[in-house]
Amino acid sequence: MTQMTALPTASAGHLRIPATLALGVALTVRALPACHRMRTRTALARATRFLPPAPGDRVVRVHAAVTACQPRWWPGQIDCKERALATVLATAFTGHSCHLVLGARTPPAAFHAWARAADGTPAGADEAGGADHPWTAVHTTP
Template sequence: MVALAAALFLLRCAPIRTNITTAGLVARLRLSPAAPERADHLFAAVRRAARAWPGRAACLEESLACYFAAALRGRSVVWVIGARTAPAGAHAWAETRGQVIGQDAGDRVWPYAPALRIRHTGRPE
């Protein structure tokens, strides 16, 4: 719940560059990569907490909250923001060990191209 509150606060009250900088600072912590099944459990917990939130908590909020929740547990995931062209759209998600978190294996066909990745190195790509 703390991770979701932090993500919601940042995304509502600060420009996106502040969110990216904050994620980069978190990525500089000494963290171990999260196992995919552990990361899926974290994402599910974020989704459950988001249901209790009276406002919007969609992909951007959930993925950043998952990123923070992993860090609070001493683990790292990759925070990704991407886009697609046909039809135009944007999406945010978290990954670990090359797997998208919070998706079923059958949904792995991904129409979004990453525009920004924040990894454990703390540097945006």
């Protein structure tokens, strides 16, 4: 379930370029045929596992930068899967790693994706009503 999120007005200047590049990669993955999207997202997230883990505050700042870099030309909302993958990739572009987490909840039944730092700090888990109906992680990339 996708819910509109407010775009931050400003982000850290040094995170804008990695966030924009990562969002471009995530949107390119979205253009793949549906049968290849999730496998490609998981493979890209796993490729970052050899980097040192990022602290939680860094992952949250990168996620804010990714959300702020949404291109104006993109038609509509960018889904949580693309924002989470872009957060993982932008964190990797800065020399660190974090986890891509896919989760679900009931009731109401819904699916969501977010990034999580090695210390357990989530980035993007509060979207789509995550504060009042917590998400349960179903799959986490190493």
